[in-house]
Amino acid sequence: MxxxxxxxxxxxxxxxxxxxxxxxxxxxxxxxxxxxxxxxxxxxxxxxxxxxxxxxxxxxxxxxxxxxxxxxxxxxxxxxxxxxxxxxxxxxxxxxxxxxxxxxxxxxxxxxxxxxxxxxxxxxxxxxxxxxxxxxxxxxxxxxxxxARRVSIGTEEKVQKLVEMGFPEALVRTTLENAGGDENMALEKLCSG
Incomplete structure (x- = not known):
């Protein structure tokens, strides 16, 4: 356990x-x-x-x-x-x-x-x-x-917006990274589970 x-x-x-x-x-x-x-x-x-x-x-x-x-x-x-x-x-x-x-x-x-x-x-x-x-x-x-470069200011704003929608920050960052920084694609992936 x-x-x-x-x-x-x-x-x-x-x-x-x-x-x-x-x-x-x-x-x-x-x-x-x-x-x-x-x-x-x-x-x-x-x-x-x-x-x-x-x-x-x-x-x-x-x-x-x-x-x-x-x-x-x-x-x-x-x-x-x-x-x-x-x-x-x-x-x-x-x-x-x-x-x-x-x-x-x-x-x-x-x-x-x-x-x-x-x-x-x-x-x-x-x-x-x-x-x-x-x-x-x-x-x-x-x-x-x-x-692997540190996320830019624009990315930080995207992360903040998605976190404000109720998604955990670590998950938002990973999803946003996997979506190549595309906020809409990341949101779709987050919503689909």
Whole structure:
């Protein structure tokens, strides 16, 4: 059974720390579905980007690892460029109940700083990283610019309007991002469930 009090405590602890570059929001009203955000590490091609992570907690959490997947497209050897799947040991067999959602997000942030191309999730990206590093850097920077830049003022206004309609902010941001910033398309998706 999901330890709801622990999850609530973790959310408070994570969001209290404004300097870490990670945060977690609820998606809807269930504590088992969350949206994480990590800032791209300074000195990497991901610098300046804000990356959204879908987090689903199994009933066995914290004894089973959370299921995490990048929502924001990212060019990285250990993250699928197609579906956002992540290759990281602590999200699989190296998970421990002593770890938290915050430490998992910080580990993802560290993974952005130190790719492991010899244990890839995306073989195409890993090959580029190993064989043509300058092109890898350029592609990673381009994807960060295209998909992970902080939302603009116009987007903030759209988010505010949709939140005022009664939709949760994390869900609005994810839906708006998936709709390419198209407010009407996002509203349609939000209304259709």
């Amino acid at each position: 999901l330890d709801l009090s622990r999850v609530q405590k973790e959310l408070v602890d994570c969001n209290r720390d404004k300097s870490s570059g990670v945060s977690i929001d609820l998606v809807g009203d269930q504590l088992s579905h969350l949206a994480g955000t990590i800032s791209g590490p300074i000195g990497t091609p991901y610098e300046g980007g804000v990356f959204r992570i879908d987090i689903r907690l199994p009933d066995g959490y914290p004894f089973e690892p959370p299921k995490m997947q990048f929502v924001t497209k990212v060019w990285h050897p250990n993250i699928s460029s197609q579906n956002g799947a992540i290759c990281l040991d602590i999200l699989k067999d190296q998970w421990s109940p002593a770890l938290t959602l915050k430490t998992a997000l910080l580990s993802l942030q560290a993974l952005l700083s130190a790719p492991e191309p010899d244990d890839p999730q995306d073989a195409v990206v890993a090959q580029q990283y190993l064989r043509d590093y300058p092109t890898f850097l350029g592609t990673a920077r381009y994807w960060t610019e295209a998909f």
